[in-house]
Amino acid sequence: MAKKFDFGYYCREGVSSIFTHGFMSFAAVCMIVACLLIMGSFSLVAVNLDNMLGDLEAENEFLAYIDESYTQEQAVALEDDIMAVPNVSEAIFVTRAEALDDFREGRDNQLLSDLEPDVLRDRFRIHVEDIELLKESADAVEQIPGVADVYAATDIAQGFVMVRNIATGIALVLIGILVVMSLFIIANTIKLAFFYRREEIAIMKMCGATNAFIRWPFIVQGMILGLAGAIIAFLLQWGVYELVAKAVIQSNGLSLLAILPFGSLVPVFLPVFCGAGLLIGVVGSVVAIRRFLQV
Amino acid sequence: MIRFIDIHKEYDNGTKALKGINMRIDDGEFVFLVGPSGSGKSTIMKLITGEIAPTQGKLMVNGYSLNNISPRQIPMMRRTLGIVFQDFRLIEKKTVYQNLSFAMRAIGASSRELKRRIPYVLRLVGLEEKADRYPSQLSGGEQQRVAIARALVNNPNMIIADEPTGNLDPNRSLEIMMLLERINELGTTVLVVTHEKNLVNRFAKRVIAIENGRIINDETGGYYNGEKV
Numbered sequence: 001m002a003k004k005f006d007f008g009y010y011c012r013e014g015v016s017s018i019f020t021h022g023f024m025s026f027a028a029v030c031m032i033v034a035c036l037l038i039m040g041s042f043s044l045v046a047v048n049l050d051n052m053l054g055d056l057e058a059e060n061e062f063l064a065y066i067d068e069s070y071t072q073e074q075a076v077a078l079e080d081d082i083m084a085v086p087n088v089s090e091a092i093f094v095t096r097a098e099a100l101d102d103f104r105e106g107r108d109n110q111l112l113s114d115l116e117p118d119v120l121r122d123r124f125r126i127h128v129e130d131i132e133l134l135k136e137s138a139d140a141v142e143q144i145p146g147v148a149d150v151y152a153a154t155d156i157a158q159g160f161v162m163v164r165n166i167a168t169g170i171a172l173v174l175i176g177i178l179v180v181m182s183l184f185i186i187a188n189t190i191k192l193a194f195f196y197r198r199e200e201i202a203i204m205k206m207c208g209a210t211n212a213f214i215r216w217p218f219i220v221q222g223m224i225l226g227l228a229g230a231i232i233a234f235l236l237q238w239g240v241y242e243l244v245a246k247a248v249i250q251s252n253g254l255s256l257l258a259i260l261p262f263g264s265l266v267p268v269f270l271p272v273f274c275g276a277g278l279l280i281g282v283v284g285s286v287v288a289i290r291r292f293l294q295v
Numbered sequence: 296m297i298r299f300i301d302i303h304k305e306y307d308n309g310t311k312a313l314k315g316i317n318m319r320i321d322d323g324e325f326v327f328l329v330g331p332s333g334s335g336k337s338t339i340m341k342l343i344t345g346e347i348a349p350t351q352g353k354l355m356v357n358g359y360s361l362n363n364i365s366p367r368q369i370p371m372m373r374r375t376l377g378i379v380f381q382d383f384r385l386i387e388k389k390t391v392y393q394n395l396s397f398a399m400r401a402i403g404a405s406s407r408e409l410k411r412r413i414p415y416v417l418r419l420v421g422l423e424e425k426a427d428r429y430p431s432q433l434s435g436g437e438q439q440r441v442a443i444a445r446a447l448v449n450n451p452n453m454i455i456a457d458e459p460t461g462n463l464d465p466n467r468s469l470e471i472m473m474l475l476e477r478i479n480e481l482g483t484t485v486l487v488v489t490h491e492k493n494l495v496n497r498f499a500k501r502v503i504a505i506e507n508g509r510i511i512n513d514e515t516g517g518y519y520n521g522e523k524v
């Protein structure tokens with residue numbers, strides 16, 4: 001006769017319990033919002049930095065100028081030596097005439113803009129695999145006889161890498177602290193709700209209710225709190241991101257800072273926010289009531 | 296069906312509440328469990344519901360062996376029992392009807408089953424007019440009848456009641472006992488704990504007398520502590 005899983009009942013009980021403990025529920029949702037906002041903000045910074053690094057990596061190249069005393073054949077022959085350097089993925093020979101053409105078309109690499117056309121030399125455009133090792137690779141290429149000079153935008157690359165790593169580190173620590181605090185406050189909210197209903201629960205047990213049946217409304221309650229926190233956090237995150245993005249774009253001297261549109265991040269961020277909120281809610285409530293359900 | 300075989304119960308603080316209980320209650324019986332305060336009556340009730348475990352001895356309830364029952368089976372065993380307490384234990388903020396539907400929902404009954412069963416049980420205990428009252432709007436005797444209705448609502452094999460009339464005046468107590476007798480006549484096994492001599496002696500039922508953790512008498516026919524009416 002018994003229905004195994006009375007979803008409507010669990011939801012009604014879970015929702016009514018949230019309103020019975022309005023203040024604690026509010027506090028729990030706020031904690032989850034704070035947790036997810038900080039997690040989201042750091043992730044968004046990291047994603048954008050990664051994207052910018054990606055842009056750099058798309059042309060993650062440096063230039064190696066060839067000694068002017070080398071003939072073109074001698075210069076081309078250096079390719080094997082360059083390719084032998086670790087992390088180098090490609091070396092493209094560019095004659096001084098081609099470089100000059102590129103420059104005249106105004107499409108040349110910005111980094112060359114301070115060079116006078118008459119000092120343009122034959123050069124290799126060298127691609128590396130890992131931009132974090134750009135400086136090492138450039139230094140190694142510079143040691144090759146016949147390479148007069150190298151030009152690598154190592155400062156920019158390293159700056160980005162450092163910011164990204166610091167942001168990731170801080171984010172992980174903050175997320176850890178906030179996850180623990182969110183779990184703690186969810187668990188306490190559920191404990192309070194459980195304690196408030198302890199007489200009803202004693203009666204349910206006396207009637208032969210299973211632990212699962214007793215537990216589900218509290219898990220639903222945790223899930224709703226977690227999900228509510230996630231959705232509020234997501235909307236706030238969206239607003240904040242648009243504001244910051246606008247400010248960055250306006251004050252953006254370096255065209256390197258390309259901000260990703262939020263819309264492109266929604267398919268990843270929305271599920272991750274909801275998943276994290278649900279997980280915090282479920283784990284918090286399971287932890288809270290496990291102790292109470294013995295016999 | 297209840298079977299106690301040499302049951303001992305020693306509480307954590309060293310109190311020996313039961314010292315070798317042997318008893319057998321068959322389906323359909325009506326049994327009074329009597330004895331002075333502290334003799335171990337409530338301990339027997341708690342053993343039957345699985346709230347506590349015996350220190351020693353074999354214990355069977357409605358086909359379940361409580362010595363090696365799994366935690367998952369305890370709820371199933373409890374569904375074969377209807378439990379009634381001295382202090383009623385109704386939910387104050389629910390009506391009579393809601394108290395009963397709460398008990399049925401707890402074991403997953405559907406709305407259709409609720410609608411069929413609750414009016415029948417309320418009629419049986421004579422409270423069909425008061426379904427929408429809250430417990431605080433009822434007399435003690437009426438509240439205990441609600442508790443009995445709740446114990447019955449899931450159609451158990453057996454009702455066990457620990458001093459169900461302890462809070463009631465003699466007339467209301469008699470009504471409760473007559474109600475339990477009626478329920479027994481309809482086929483449910485009834486085990487009632489009481490120390491009200493006069494009440495027990497008005498019914499010619501089996502009486503198990505317990506003193507200091509031991510059964511001292513087990514006879515059918517209106518006895519209490521060996522005194523015949």
Ligand SMILES: Nc1ncnc2c1ncn2[C@@H]1O[C@H](COP(=O)(O)OP(=O)(O)O)[C@@H](O)[C@H]1O
Binds near residue numbers: 307308311312332336
């Ligand atoms: N939880 C407990 N811990 C320790 N001793 C208990 C506990 N419950 C009951 N007792 C003791 O066990 C004995 C039997 O108690 P109980 O079964 O409640 O008796 P009755 O219901 O017949 O009055 C008493 O001496 C009582 O003090």
Ligand SMILES: [Mg+2]
Binds near residue numbers: 336337338457
């Ligand atoms: Mg007692």
